[in-house]
Amino acid sequence: MPRRRRENENPIVGIVAGIGLLYFIYIFLLYNSDRAAYWQQVRYFVIFIVVAALATTTYWILLARWREKRSNDLLSAVKQNSLEEYVKNFIDRFGAQKGKGTWVFRGYAFDWQRLEDLRKILNEKGMRLSVNKWDTTLILLRHYIQEKEERLTRESVSVLPQKFSTLSGSDFENLLYRLFTAMGYAVQNTGKTGDQGGDLVANLNGQRIVIQAKCYSGTVGNAAVQEAVAAQKFYDCNKVLVVTNSSFTKEAIELATANGVELIGGGKLSELLLQNLKESWG
Secondary structure, rough: HHHHHHOOOOOHHHHHHHHHHHHHHHHHHHHHOOOOHHHHHHHHHHHHHHHHHOOOOHHHHHHHHHHHHHHHHHHHHHHOOOOHHHHHHHHHOOOEOOOEEEEEEEEEEEEHHHHHHHHHHHHOOOOOOOOOHHHHHHHHHHHHHHHHHHHHHHHHHHOOOOOHHOOHHHHHHHHHHHHHHHHHOOOEOOOOOOOOOOHHHHEOEEEEEEEEEEEEOOOOOOOHHHHHHHHHHHHHEEEEEEEEEOEOHHHHHHHHHHHHEEOOHHHHHHHHHHHOOOOOOO
């Protein structure tokens, strides 16, 4: 497992500071009795510090530009090889690992062996990620995690109470996506067409949940539960959840109980949204 480094770790600053301190002590001890020579050395010391500061600043500027170029080149290569969705799906599927031996960024945690799998697969698909260091692989993950979290922050800011009745089906799915992400799950959107009865898949600590989202004005019946049960095997999930802004029929509740399907109605959903997103929905 690689050594964990601080993001802005820079040995040059420490080296320059150490040399400057040693030089200052040296001239103080050597020229303490000769004031003229002492102040002459102090001037040299000041010049040294100014030159060192300029050199260090130049180094940081050039390094930042190089890192930006390398990052842009990597992201361009991802797009050219049509691998954006692949990386995003990897983050959603495996970004909720727990325990020691993980790389962590903005609440996402990945097992290092899983990252090795990702790097190998991306290189097989046309990328040129470093196999001796992790910098290039982690640049990609940081970018797409940061992008995802910034979008989540923007979408989560809400001031006024909001109405479920204003949402379309896709809007409701996006709301659940934000909710389960805020609850700590790595969430995948299964797509708009041919979704095999599942709208979202949420992953956390080995638990994989298929979520059927139903934004209805009336009660939700058996069909939604049946679709969710069918989706469980298709998406390789160990838990099934049907979520609605409304309520469920008696028959749907009985069928869900018989098949181990968890149901979340509008009242419970409003509570979860308030607790986790700080948003008022009704």
